[in-house]
Amino acid sequence: MSFSSEQFVSKLTKLEDSQESIASASKWLLSQHRDAPKIAECWKTYMLRNDINSRRKLLGIYVVNHVVQQAAGQKIGHFQEDFNKVIEEVLTTTFPEFSSDIKKKIARVVSIWKSRGIFSRPTLNKILVSFEKNKNTNDSDNVKLPPKIKPIVETIKKIERTQVNLHAMKTRFDNSVNELDVSSVVYDENFKTITKISNLAKDTIASSINERNGLINLLSTMIEEQNKLIVEEQTMASEIDFVLTAKDPANINNKDKTDEDMLPTYETAGDDNYDSDSDSDSDSDSENGNVDNVNKQTTSNDISLDTANALEQMNALAQENKSKRSIDEVERDDNSNNGEDKNDAKRAKEDDVYGGEEYEPASHDSNEEENATDSNNVTSSIQDLLSKLAN
Template sequence: MAYTNDAVLSKLSALNESHESIASTAQWIMFHRRHAATSVQLWLAKLKELPSSKKLNMIYLANEVTQQSKARHKEDFLQAFSPYIAEATTLAYTGANADIQNKLRRVVDVWRDRNIFDRQIQDAMEAKLDEIDKARSTNKVGAFGGSRSMFASSASLTPSLPAELTPLVAPAQNLSKSTPNMKTAINTANTEFDKLVDPANPPPAPPVQAARLSGLLKTLAMAENLVSESMKNRKELVSALEKILATNKEALATEEVHFNELTTRKAVIEAKKQEVELAILGGNNSIKEQTPGDRMSCSPVPEPERPQVEALTPPHVQNHHEDDIYGDLGNPQNGNDANAAPPPVFQQERQFPSATSGIEILSDLASHYQTMPLNGSSKKRKLGTSNDEVFPDLGADDGIDADVAEMLRKDS
């Protein structure tokens, strides 16, 4: 079939998900590699028109063409797909279900592992896919009330991995990614091989048979590459496991030495404990075997002498202040002189009005004054015949001020 735009669109419209359809279409497009740029533009235009389920087939076709070109060192289609592959992958990824998105992710991972496209193109493509995933997760959170706890990923719920198992993560992840593609490629290659070599099937025409053989060779080569990649990942995983195994064997040997040492020490301590217990039991038996006479003959233990205790009551100290106050009369508190006169009792000073006469003042004082001996004398004296007041003898000058005496003289 001659190369025309309609022929290319016809091939793309007839494309299905079977490997045979994808491989035959890729061979026809690669045969006309001189029109690589036109074929890629028509491919992108057709991809935009197809639904999500059909867009995956277009990505598979691009994968077949680019990988075959890379293997044959033909750069025509690699250069033609590079400007559009990120956009095409994003279009196929947007709005697709989880199964299709996972398949697209596996194709993108294969491109990265085999360096099909430049690193910048690969990074840009993966960044766009990550943005779509992030936007989808944000929309889910908003739709369900902003709670992330119920929709958290399984990785966030997984407990932290021990440090010694960290080297196993990368090989295990690579192996898990490559295994599904490898199994699919092996099944496809085996199926096509059985069909082609089955003697029950009549041989086709030589040109058709040559094309089928060529397609089978490519299928076998792809399966071989996937198996080789899986073997590489598995060898890395086995190597990491062997290192962990060697480390754990060394740790186990050290722990066994510690275990034997602790067991030996435990046995020694148990034997010593039994020896001490037997010694204690032997001492008790020897005490019980003593006769009563032996016990009575034992001299009692002498009691220790009582310690000398200093008296707590201090001796009496003479109060010299009392001697200064009482003099030869003795201290009334000690009871030395029972006949000693009591101390004088002083009455509170009385207040008188300013208009009171001297006689009235003296009369009032005399009525409240206690009779007491002064200077050893107890004589009394009359001050006047009119009042018959009796006053104590106050001494030679009677203890009266000159002003008071003058007042008394005038009143008399």
């Protein structure tokens, strides 16, 4: 039966981390000893692939270790010679990418080869020297990680280990199902065995899911924390910009100039263009238009609105009193003229009776009393207004 590289790669991909799986793959390779050069080259190509994880490459090294030692015991020298040509390149190239625990396992395998003389001494010495130079290269255990990152790294490592076991259990289950023969007399026993394998596979899947959920929680917490820190830092940047803007000399000079431009200017009483009466009247009219919305306002001459109203009432009252007095004087003059005519006629008669002596009545004129009363009322009204102004 000729060697098939696809079949060999399939066996390497389905390898489990167990002695039984390693021995089974090695037995198949020993049966293909005539194609040892092809097997070595195929193995080299597989081991140098970037898409093969570290755990899978470790299992590939275990297979070679088992094959070359079994071949040495069976006096089959083809494998030692052909793998000796590729083993140095594979190990020196892949060793730096392994974690510390995998490096220790590989170094132990190489030390066994050296002690048993599996490969040539020069080849093994070159491999060991390379190991010494690169034993700390890309070693995540020797890198000082921030405290917040360490839980995430540890969780990822657990997931990777679980993933290797998961694929191995799934492969074992698939192979067992394919080998199950319904017509076999031990079908029931084989089915029970497959059921146990399936339970182990499901337990491994559940463990992997739990680890991934834990990783998601860690990452979500970190993302939330980083978002809060971003907001805080943006606020700090805004505060810095605000302070710089406030302290900028150009802005300060502009602010001073603006303040000067905003200062009010007032016309003096001595200005020829200043008309205090017209300004007062216009301001009073403007203020009276808003009297319903303001409890207390002032005129343009800094006189309260209540005071202005009171003065206006006093002025109106004085004008009314003046007008009333004028009317009373006119009526009094008319009455006086009419009275003088009547008095002259009466006096002529009295002169006849009393011998011409002039009579002076003792009573006061009623118009003078009314004028006095009106004057008192005006005075009282003015006093009331003055009292309001005082309050």
